[in-house]
Amino acid sequence: MSQAEAAVFIQWGRMWCAHVWIGNDPKKRDEMISVINRQLNALGFKIGRGWQDYDPVVRKATGQPTSYAQLVGWASGQGDGGKAAAQMFLNWATDAETGLLHMPTELQDMAIITHFAEVGRGYASALTDQLYPLMAAIAGGKKTWGNMNDFSPSLKYAEDGKMDWSGT
Numbered sequence: 001m002s003q004a005e006a007a008v009f010i011q012w013g014r015m016w017c018a019h020v021w022i023g024n025d026p027k028k029r030d031e032m033i034s035v036i037n038r039q040l041n042a043l044g045f046k047i048g049r050g051w052q053d054y055d056p057v058v059r060k061a062t063g064q065p066t067s068y069a070q071l072v073g074w075a076s077g078q079g080d081g082g083k084a085a086a087q088m089f090l091n092w093a094t095d096a097e098t099g100l101l102h103m104p105t106e107l108q109d110m111a112i113i114t115h116f117a118e119v120g121r122g123y124a125s126a127l128t129d130q131l132y133p134l135m136a137a138i139a140g141g142k143k144t145w146g147n148m149n150d151f152s153p154s155l156k157y158a159e160d161g162k163m164d165w166s167g168t
Contacts, residue, residue: 002091002092002093002094002095002096002097002098002099002100003093003094003095003096004096005092005099005100005111006092006093006094006111006115009111009112009115009116009119010115010116010119010124010127012032012036012116012119012120013056013115013116013117013118013119013120013124014119014120014124015032016029016032016056016116016119016120017119017120017121017122017124019032020032020053020054020056020120021054021120021121021122024054026053029049029053029054033047033048033049036116040112041061043100043101043108043112044060044061044105045058045059045060045061045108045109045112046058046059046060046061047059047112047116047117055121056116056117056120056121057117058109058112058113058116058117060105060109066106066109066110066113068148068154071106071109071110071145071148072145072146072148074106075106075145076144076145076146081144081145082138082144082145083138083139083140083141084139085104085106085107086135086136086138086139086145087135087139088103088107089103089107089110089111089135090132090135090136090139092107092111093111093115093127093131093132093135094132114127114131114151114153115127118153121153123152123153126151126152126153130150130151130152131151134147134148134150134151
């Protein structure tokens with residue numbers, strides 16, 4: 001079930017990117033928010049637009065969005081430093097055994113953020129190029145959740161602006 005769930009979030013993100021981020025279609029944005037929220041309601045999450053009309057944001061039903069720093073803090077605070085959480089997340093994203101409903105709320109939140117919102121912002125390739133390898137390295141003890149900045153969408157605007165993306 002999990003690969004199918006991840007694929008649905010990615011598809012929603014691609015649609016958001018095409019129709020809202022690139023297409024600048026507020027009618028389509030509002031329609032997508034309505035449809036997606038009907039699906040996410042049972043999980044206790046909802047999506048909406050951020051301070052920019054085209055920016056997708058994931059919120060808990062309470063209305064509060066989660067930051068990567070909060071997710072890192074939760075995962076790092078696990079008894080094993082978050083290794084099992086990283087493996088569970090990776091399993092959800094890449095195999096058919098771990099369903100979204102079988103993960104802690106924090107990982108559900110991370111799944112929706114990374115596979116819908118970040119894809120909606122144009123970061124689809126960062127999932128396979130950065131996030132999955134990072135989760136595998138954390139699960140294997142080679143990295144920690146403190147390395148979350150290896151996943152470029154997790155960078156805050158000011159951090160992103162300081163990065164040298166030229167490859168030199």
